Amino acid sequence: MVDTGSLAGAKQIFHKVGLRRLMPFFTTASVLALILSLAFASSAQKSTDAEKSDLLIELQNVLIESDDFGKRAEAARALGQLGSGKAVKPLLRSLSDSSDEVREQAILALGQLRSRAAVSRIIVVFRSSEAPRLRSAAAFALGLIGDRRAVKALVAELNSSDEASRKNIIVALGLLGDPRAVTPLLSIPHDEEHKGCAPIAIALGQIKRGVPSDKLFDWLNGPEGDICPNAAIALVLVGGKRQVSPLIQVLKSENAISRQSAAFALGTLKDKRAVLPLIVLLNDVDLKVRLATISALKLIRDKRAVEPLENVVRSDIDTNARERASEAIKVILATGNEAELNSHLPISDLPLS
Numbered sequence: 001m002v003d004t005g006s007l008a009g010a011k012q013i014f015h016k017v018g019l020r021r022l023m024p025f026f027t028t029a030s031v032l033a034l035i036l037s038l039a040f041a042s043s044a045q046k047s048t049d050a051e052k053s054d055l056l057i058e059l060q061n062v063l064i065e066s067d068d069f070g071k072r073a074e075a076a077r078a079l080g081q082l083g084s085g086k087a088v089k090p091l092l093r094s095l096s097d098s099s100d101e102v103r104e105q106a107i108l109a110l111g112q113l114r115s116r117a118a119v120s121r122i123i124v125v126f127r128s129s130e131a132p133r134l135r136s137a138a139a140f141a142l143g144l145i146g147d148r149r150a151v152k153a154l155v156a157e158l159n160s161s162d163e164a165s166r167k168n169i170i171v172a173l174g175l176l177g178d179p180r181a182v183t184p185l186l187s188i189p190h191d192e193e194h195k196g197c198a199p200i201a202i203a204l205g206q207i208k209r210g211v212p213s214d215k216l217f218d219w220l221n222g223p224e225g226d227i228c229p230n231a232a233i234a235l236v237l238v239g240g241k242r243q244v245s246p247l248i249q250v251l252k253s254e255n256a257i258s259r260q261s262a263a264f265a266l267g268t269l270k271d272k273r274a275v276l277p278l279i280v281l282l283n284d285v286d287l288k289v290r291l292a293t294i295s296a297l298k299l300i301r302d303k304r305a306v307e308p309l310e311n312v313v314r315s316d317i318d319t320n321a322r323e324r325a326s327e328a329i330k331v332i333l334a335t336g337n338e339a340e341l342n343s344h345l346p347i348s349d350l351p352l353s
Contacts, residue, residue: 056082060090069099076102080109088115095121104137111141119147127153135165143172151178158184167199174203179210186215194228201230205237213239213246220261221250227257232265244271251277256286263289267296275302282308282325290321298328306332 059082062075076094079087087109094106107125110118119142126138135157142150154169154176170188173181185204190197204211216238219231235243243265250262263281266274274296281293294312297305305328312325 052082052084056084056086060087063090063094063102069097069102072097072099072102073105076105076109080105080112083113085113085115088113088117091115092118092121095125100131100134104133107134107137107141111137111144114145116145116147119145119149123150123153126157132162132165135162136168139165139168139172143168143175146176148176148178151176151180155181155184158188163196167196170199170203174199174206177207177209179207182207182210186212190219190228194230197228197230198233201228201232201234202237204234208238211238213243217246217250221253221255221258227255227261229257229261229264232261232268236265236268241269241271244269244273248274248277251281256284256289259284260286260289260292263292263296267292267299270300272300272302275300275304279305279308282312287318287321290316290318291324294321294324294328298324298331301332303332 056079059075059079063072063079066072066075072094076091079091091106091110091113094102097103097106103125107122110122122138122141122145126135126142129135129138139154139157142154151173154172158166158169170185173185182204185200185207188200204216211234213235216231216234219228220235221227232247235247247262247265247269250258251266253259253262259281263278266278278293278296278300281289282297284290284293290312294309297309309325309329309332313322313329316322316325
């Protein structure tokens, strides 16, 4: 039985383990059920091995024998949370369940258990299923498991899958970290507003090896109407501080989106070489560039920026810019933990809309 006192602990596990990544697959009701099952699993971990074994058997019986597909799905989910390799066999059997919901939860549970024994079966589901929810779950699970046998199958479906599945394929390829995925990822057409490019940039950043920085700079500093601001994320992840000097050059771009994205990246890298070039952008004609620059200087925390920021507080025509500059000055002049509390760069400073 789950006591209400364990819910807080369950929620902590929910965030600490990283299960929020599974959120796209769940409805609000099923998220609550997941938290409850987490509490159940957390409680079980504190119990004796015998009690945990009894719980495992009980969940397996529900998964195999229940006529209620909802209960079977919850049992599959709870088995994934329980973290026992003994759950793999019944979960593999559930990949043939008559209910797509049960199959989906079994796939995700196998992914959570990092079961390499399940890779071949999940690849079969991924390739053969016509249900987007199953293909999407299979892609994500393959990424969680981390077995590079899945790379070829995932790459083959990059351009032929539905949007939800394609997003999870990209996420999975990033998790797998295999350089064979670099060229296919770079070849994916960008949407007109570049809102769907973030997963590509993050995946390339996770892979790192074999990702050409010059191609990312082409995305960042390309012709008008074809600039991908998400390239800033990839450049930070792939090259780190090696990208500082080239990004400083992008600050001089004629395109505001390029300047804004470069300021975002330089702030994230926290390299003091960027301070003076960023100070120049405090007078940029584009408000979004100025806001990104203020945030970057706040994150770098170099006192050379204080006086220029004070000028912003006195003279910028935008209230938001003045307020941000005032806050940045406080952070730069602060020390220790007080400064750390403010050391984050708003993702809103990346031009994604």
